[in-house]
Amino acid sequence: MSRAAALRLGAFAGALALAFGAAFAVGSAVDPIAAADTTAPAHNEEMGGMEEPAAGHGAGHSESGGQLPGLSVSEAGYTLTPATTFYQPGAKTELRFTIQGPDGKPVTQYTETHEKDLHLIVVRRDLSGFHHVHPTRDASGTWSIPFTFTAGGTWRLFADFQPAGLDRTLTLGTDVNVSGLYIPVPLSEPASVYSFDGYDVTLAGNPVAGKESELTFTISRGGKPVTDLQPYLGAFGHLVSLRSGDLAYLHTHPSQDAKPGMKGGPQITFGTTFPTAGTYSLFLDFQHAGAVHTAEFTVQVGADGKTQIVPPTSLPSAEPSMKQSGQPSGQPSAPGHEETPHGH
Ligand SMILES: [Cu+2]
Incomplete structure (x- = not known):
């Protein structure tokens, strides 16, 4: 039985008991069943209305009691x-x-x-x-x-x-x-590469709402794959995803634990369950050469599983010839996020 159905039944039983009790107390000729019929549906609708969003958001998140993490104080x-x-x-x-x-x-x-x-x-x-x-x-x-x-x-x-x-x-x-002047920064366009400080982080995956989607990040520096990622807080990467609109919070880690002395990279893979279709901001923390870095991505999650994130076949910093041929050097990475730099 669903929680909503259980609530409905409980409400009906309660209304019935009330109706019987009232009829008994005042000794009126009110038909208890009819009284219950008129009060119960109104009550049920209210309960149903309260239940529905929780049930909808709860997909894949029963561990948080039906509500997505991060939405409540x-x-x-x-x-x-x-x-x-x-x-x-x-x-x-x-x-x-x-x-x-x-x-x-x-x-x-x-x-x-x-x-x-x-x-x-x-x-x-x-x-x-x-x-x-x-x-x-x-x-x-x-x-x-x-x-x-x-x-x-x-x-x-x-x-x-x-x-x-x-x-x-x-x-x-x-x-x-x-306090102070608030100039909102639009989300960066969905992109499969984020470049900063000589690093290029690419994202590949097929994010779909409501079930676990595999996301693979590949990290390179100066055009070379990074194969000596350092464990950071027990993992080679920490991924925080925030849903645009209400900032619902998802925190995921790679399935593989990272112990001190281990080297990771260039790929980090996450299994992330996006609860609904929509736009999400992804923040990947990783540690390399003694510093913690954050790569940011805007990801559009589809309901139908047709969203394919495909990394570019060549990276700007990996192809010096591209720069020489007049291409702008460096990726126009997340222009929307430059104003408020992420720091550690
Ligand atoms: Cu932390």
Whole structure:
């Protein structure tokens, strides 16, 4: 039986009991079945209306209780509570927050996931300015990290963690306000290559809504495949996907664990389940030559599985002859994201 059907049945039983009780109490001649018939459908519709979105979003995400991660400030009794929601742009500040537990107190016990007790994602609501950082926690359970908001606007904080005693991770999200002129940055066009600092990251895959899609990133530097990726937080890559429109949050890792001393690359493959068709921003974190880098992609996820992301056959930095022949050097990578650089 579906949860909606169970709710409907429960509502009907409740209405029936109420109707019987009322009829008995006032001793009226109201037919209890007729009374139940008139009240139950109205009640059912309300329940059905509430159930439907949760059921729809829940595809492939039963672990989060039917709601996609990152959309709620509070879930399973845990609440993300920022110390302040007002910030100034361009100034070195400190992000401070607590995770309040079911007892109302800040959580101080966590289960480590990917070598950290908590992962914090900071991104402006237009999906620019992505940061993946790791705050520290004091004895009272307050998390903090120095941070500089690069521009005004509404920014979203995602706390990705597993409280001790809970058998799954939670991703809670909240908005904070950064004052100043807000110039929204349009999403970059869907592209299969992202180039920066001599690196070219290509993406290949066939993303389809509602089931696991394989995405393969290939990393090269100066035209040569990178074969010495370093483990970063227990994996050769961390992929955060945010759905344009509501910033629903997906965090995926390659199936292969990365242990210290191992070398990875040039390919990193992820199995990602996009819950719905739509536009997603993908942020791939990887570590090479001692630095963590972020590659960004806009991906259009189709409902029919016909979306093929095919990497270019030759990369701009791999073909010096192209530059000599008058081609612009460097890829026009994600122009929309240049204004608010991703930093680590
Ligand atoms: Cu992290």
